[in-house]
Amino acid sequence: MVTGLGSYAFAQVDVFSVRPGSGNPLAVVLDARGLDSGQMQAIAAWTNLAETTFVLPPSSAAADYRVRIFTTRQEIAFAGHPSIGTAYALLAGGHIRADAAELRQECLAGILPLRRVLLEGRQTLSVRVPRSRIAGHTDEGYALLHRALTGCALGPLPPALVEGGRRWWLAELADEAAVRTMTPDLAAISTLARQTQSLGLCVFARANHGLVVRAFPLGVGIDEDPASGAANAAIAAFLDEANALAELGNAYKVSQGREMQRDAQLLLSIDGERQVWVGGGCDILVSGELNW
């Protein structure tokens, strides 16, 4: 053992999973006191996961804990799967009291509530996501979008750029098969992401009383994401804004990740104040310590 290393409680959680390994992995440092920002970024680069989170005491009495969220490249204000996975790991590890129905997470995007719901015998968590809005773009942006969608059978809604902290292009496809069999043009999506300062492209279609979704965040160097919390919340807000939620109702399920050998399930709901919540189940796969 090299002297000077600290030891930190650690978990690697499968988020939006229906069984272990079917969701989106998240690394969680459960008590990150003693780590500086540079160390957090280095750890997040090393885990090689989409996100790694670091839990700290809250700076506000209105929050139960504070979380800092890092991708392999940078710190971000908010993301869905890190919020759900972090809260689940804290509850499972007894790091926060397990009796409250609602938790309050402090992050760079503010203090956000999480709710615990027992669904079909399984503990699930949902987080209220800062609501995204449809943003306009130049003709050049739409031309790049249509190049990225070449060969895709489009659905009834016109594609749009949405903005809610991070920016996503959303495109409804004709049906479930069009989504599942899509061969993404990664170079075209990468160009789209770069030229429009967005994360990339998210496609969806209606299926089985819910949606089937795929997300291609080439803007952060990831070809395909197995389960995307904030992107799904953006889709829900987009459908709500377009008055296209009627068939789905105010709560629906999303299937994502099968095309990359995962099988994630996300729960979306829109509350009475038109706020979007995203959630799902988790499995803690790794629990132990991190030495850094």
Add this chain to the structure above:
Amino acid sequence: MPAFRRFAQVDVFAAAPGAGNPLAVVVDAEGLDTRSMQAFANWTNLSETTFLLPPTLPGASYRVRIFTPRQELPFAGHPSVGSAHVALETGFASAVDGQMLQECAAGLLPIRVDEGPRRRLHVRAPSARPVAMQVHAALWPPVLARLRLGALPPVLMDNGPRWWLLELADEGSVRSMQPELEAIARLTSATGAVGLAVFARAVAADHRLVVRAFCPADGIAEDPVTGSANAAIAAWLHLNQRLPSRRYTSSQGREVGRDGFVEVAVDADDQAWIGGQIQTVVTGTLAW
């Protein structure tokens, strides 16, 4: 219900946590079938995940299976060194007279254990040989554009994986190289190579060779620290009587924010060994 297995995630070729190449190791992997090993290796999102099993061959200290997110490999350097370290740390296997014998799909490979204030492990890499390969004339020029080349011609070496090796003029040429990833992907895909490794002699206190390895066709633009490529380079330099010395240290990974060191040796039987230090970063249990 999942079983609980001992688990570690280690940093290989690293003098400090975060300097090397990460590896996930499932210690008590008995009872997992190939499909669930592959599924877990896909989930960790690391370049390799290994599974420790009791040996099946006489003399072997342990057996290891090595998976990338997409497939099982017969051998790889950093997974071998990292797996041996975890086998020792957890008591899954022990060394006899500073030696272990690793059973993997490529056969039995000896591992040398140097205990000290900081343990060092070295594995003998499978023998490497140059492969004669006709390459379409259009494939190399875009890879070589703007590079300052060294004395040796490019070569395709096979030591399990196949690596294109390219000597550059000096350390600065390697460190400042802006790889033409699409051209490298076309070259390696067309020739069955896992990637392109560039190298040059270096004159530094802590390394005599500098290496970078690019595997864009496999979804990895640049690998932080690469055991098999370093072994292939040693074999190629030895064939050309251009080794810096029989034992040397190679520096790799600084251009991707790491700082790995691979200790390389060519033994009396002309076989390449690679190894170095390993940091145990994550220890715990896996529910899988």
